[in-house]
Amino acid sequence: xxxxxxxxxxxxxxxxxxxxxxxxxxxxxxxxxxxxxxxxxxxxxxxxxxxxxxxxxxxxxxxxxxxxxxxxxxxxxxxxxxxxxxxxxxxxxxxxxxxxxxxxxxxxxxxxxxxxxxxxxxxxxxxxxxxxxxxxxxxxxxxxxxxxxxxxxxxxxxxxxxxxxxxxxxxxxxxxxxxxxxxxxxxxxxxxxxxxxxxxxxxxxxxxxxxxxxxxxxxxxxxxxxxxxxxxxxxxxxxxxxxxxxxxxxxxxxxxxxxxxxxxxxxxxxxxxxxxxxxxxxxxxxxxxxxxxxxxxxxxxxxxxxxxxxxxxxxxxxxxxxxxxxxxxxxxxxxxxxxxxxxxxxxxxxxxxxxxxxxxxxxxxxxxxxxxxxxxxxxxxxxxxxxxxxxxxxxxxxxxxxxxxxxxxxxxxxxxxxxxxxxxxxxxxxxxxxxx
Amino acid sequence: xxxxxxxxxxxxxxxxxxxxxxxxxxxxxxxxxxxxxxxxxxxxxxxxxxxxxxxxxxxxxxxxxxxxxxxxxxxxxxxxxxxxxxxxxxxxxxxxxxxxxxxxxxxxxxxxxxxxxxxxxxxxxxxxxxxxxxxxxxxxxxxxxxxxxxxxxxxxxxxxxxxxxxxxxxxxxxxxxxxxxxxxxxxxxxxxxxxxxxxxxxxxxxxxxxxxxxxxxxxxxxxxxxxxxxxxxxxxxxxxxxxxxxxxxxxxxxxxxxxxxxxxxxxxxxxxxx
Ligand SMILES: Nc1ncnc2c1ncn2[C@@H]1O[C@H](COP(=O)(O)OP(=O)(O)OP(=O)(O)O)[C@@H](O)[C@H]1O
Ligand SMILES: [Mg+2]
Numbered sequence: 274x275x276x277x278x279x280x281x282x283x284x285x286x287x288x289x290x291x292x293x294x295x296x297x298x299x300x301x302x303x304x305x306x307x308x309x310x311x312x313x314x315x316x317x318x319x320x321x322x323x324x325x326x327x328x329x330x331x332x333x334x335x336x337x338x339x340x341x342x343x344x345x346x347x348x349x350x351x352x353x354x355x356x357x358x359x360x361x362x363x364x365x366x367x368x369x370x371x372x373x374x375x376x377x378x379x380x381x382x383x384x385x386x387x388x389x390x391x392x393x394x395x396x397x398x399x400x401x402x403x404x405x406x407x408x409x410x411x412x413x414x415x416x417x418x419x420x421x422x423x424x425x426x427x428x429x430x431x432x433x434x435x436x437x438x439x440x441x442x443x444x445x446x447x448x449x450x451x452x453x454x455x456x457x458x459x460x461x462x463x464x465x466x467x468x469x470x471x472x473x474x475x476x477x478x479x480x481x482x483x484x485x486x487x488x489x490x491x492x493x494x495x496x497x498x499x500x501x502x503x504x505x506x507x508x509x510x511x512x513x514x515x516x517x518x519x520x521x522x523x524x525x526x527x528x529x530x531x532x533x534x535x536x537x538x539x540x541x542x543x544x545x546x547x548x549x550x551x552x553x554x555x556x557x558x559x560x561x562x563x564x565x566x567x568x569x570x571x572x573x574x575x576x577x578x579x580x581x582x583x584x585x586x587x588x589x590x591x592x593x594x595x596x597x598x599x600x601x602x603x604x605x606x607x608x609x610x611x612x613x614x615x616x617x618x619x620x621x622x623x624x625x626x627x628x629x630x631x632x633x634x635x636x637x638x639x640x641x642x643x644x645x646x647x648x649x650x651x652x653x654x655x656x657x658x659x660x661x662x663x664x665x666x667x668x669x670x671x672x673x674x675x676x677x678x679x680x681x682x683x684x685x686x687x688x689x690x691x692x693x694x695x696x697x698x699x700x701x702x703x704x705x706x707x708x709x
Numbered sequence: 710x711x712x713x714x715x716x717x718x719x720x721x722x723x724x725x726x727x728x729x730x731x732x733x734x735x736x737x738x739x740x741x742x743x744x745x746x747x748x749x750x751x752x753x754x755x756x757x758x759x760x761x762x763x764x765x766x767x768x769x770x771x772x773x774x775x776x777x778x779x780x781x782x783x784x785x786x787x788x789x790x791x792x793x794x795x796x797x798x799x800x801x802x803x804x805x806x807x808x809x810x811x812x813x814x815x816x817x818x819x820x821x822x823x824x825x826x827x828x829x830x831x832x833x834x835x836x837x838x839x840x841x842x843x844x845x846x847x848x849x850x851x852x853x854x855x856x857x858x859x860x861x862x863x864x865x866x867x868x869x870x871x872x873x874x875x876x877x878x879x880x881x882x883x884x885x886x887x888x889x890x891x892x893x894x895x896x897x898x899x900x901x902x903x904x905x906x907x908x909x910x911x912x913x914x915x916x917x918x919x920x921x922x923x924x925x926x927x928x929x930x931x932x933x934x935x936x937x938x939x940x941x942x943x944x945x946x947x948x949x950x951x952x953x954x955x956x957x958x959x960x961x962x963x964x965x966x967x968x969x970x971x972x973x974x975x976x977x978x979x980x981x982x983x
Binding site: 522590592593594595596597598599600601602603606610611615 | 782784787789811812813814815816819820822824826827828829838839842843889892893895896
């Protein structure tokens, strides 16, 4: 060693500093390049997100509003309630439609059959039902003449929003000049309002966009997710507890493990086929009901919950297990007194992820017929229903211009539902999380 | 090969130097072998633990002290692939007999671990947990007094009596270890196993625990694994020296540390192995 020292003297400190300096520049440049690539990637991702949200909100927010007209309707007792018993039967068979139209004619004075036919296009088909319902709820209104607000037909709504333009040739327009003239009369008389829609949140599925709403689908989603949760959470957690805490390590448990992991990667539509074949085919359950939908989604969610619950359980420090066994706790006591309380936040995280995925799922539900056009709002898990994403999917398919907005509105509602659901779960998780 | 006379005229084969017997044995272990899968960690070890005796197990790292200690309360059962052979008798009962339930066994033999491991619960709940699951207290008052007495015996009462409901993990390392000792004695065991109970503690906390061990030795049999020869010398009456899974030498602590019979023991004691 000492002999070699003559040949290898250490570099002069000044020179070394110079070399280091010049290298520092190069290194810094590389750092900056890497940093800019990262920033650019984030920028691209963020702009996609911003673009997505901007387009959804730009279309969706107007979808929550619509145009209404207020008319003085004469609620003539004899004509509204022909049987005179104020029953729904009698009121719905009454002459509400004529009374509403008369109120409308009074404002716009149509002349002749042709003009009257045009005038009929102005109001939503729902107008007479609205009158009948109002009277049903409050019979003391009978005989009075009161102002009632009606939704305008979706074509009129489109026109008032400027989606249908006057300067397009008349035969290319969905509404003719006469109708436009009448609408303008109503606007000039200050009878038309643009306000928050009565129907988007409380209405059910309908072919008429002005009265279509998400209530049915929303309740369908809640019922379906409820079934999904009730099925997948207990089974998933119990499976995880068994596999982590009690199962012997042998071939069979190994095979089960591999299968669970594979199941998590199976495309969701396959679960729909499974549901169709087993629940509907073998067990003969009805189609389109939240019970079957929830069961299919529950099976789909199981692997996610099992995998994350197992991870949460195995993350519990072994020293805690030693401590519990050391004082003589049985396996079951160790599990339930020490392991599960520590693992619950992790289990809930997996459940949140699984449920969020289930909430947005369409494909497996299409397979079991939850895509049907269902007007009635479901009251139980055994009544036909549809769910939010399927509703969005159906609305996106409809031709009417106003459904474009409604589709985005429903998407916003789905997002809010998702955020609300996750918020509750995160709140619960933080509450259960021990901070020591 | 040394052949020793068993009390009832049975013969015992052992290579161990010194007297493996205790005058008034609480635990007698005979020809114990422990395997992790195919690897043998304990090789033909026989050793008695006397009642109200403090015995320390010493030896270089990896020689099997912890493994042997964990045989006494069957904590090895919780390790996959661990197999125990031989005969361990506690008060005339073979603890590895198929009919033995580990729950009452572990209630009888408390354990304190190397790293303090209080439950993530309150101080009170930490101590009360054992009595609760074993049904030792029928009323809240009884439980309260068990907790108080255990904490007093563990020398922790004065420090925590005003904050029994605060988390056990919020205590200092030494306090946590004494909490773990309190938790172990709360179920009224007869034997306490300690696996390097002071190795994570500073000298002052260590001194407190040693004093505590000394006190506890009046009422319990204590088996303590330690890396500190001074500690073994200070707290224990007997000392057993392990090497590569074998019990090399056992004897009175004073004698082991002053006049070890075996060369390996001497080398370890004088700091040449380890
Ligand atoms: N869970 C296990 N699986 C496999 N081998 C193990 C396991 N635990 C311990 N061993 C092996 O058994 C032998 C004895 O280990 P043990 O933990 O009893 O040593 P020790 O004397 O307590 O050591 P230390 O003083 O470092 O704590 C070692 O060779 C170790 O590698
Ligand atoms: Mg050890």
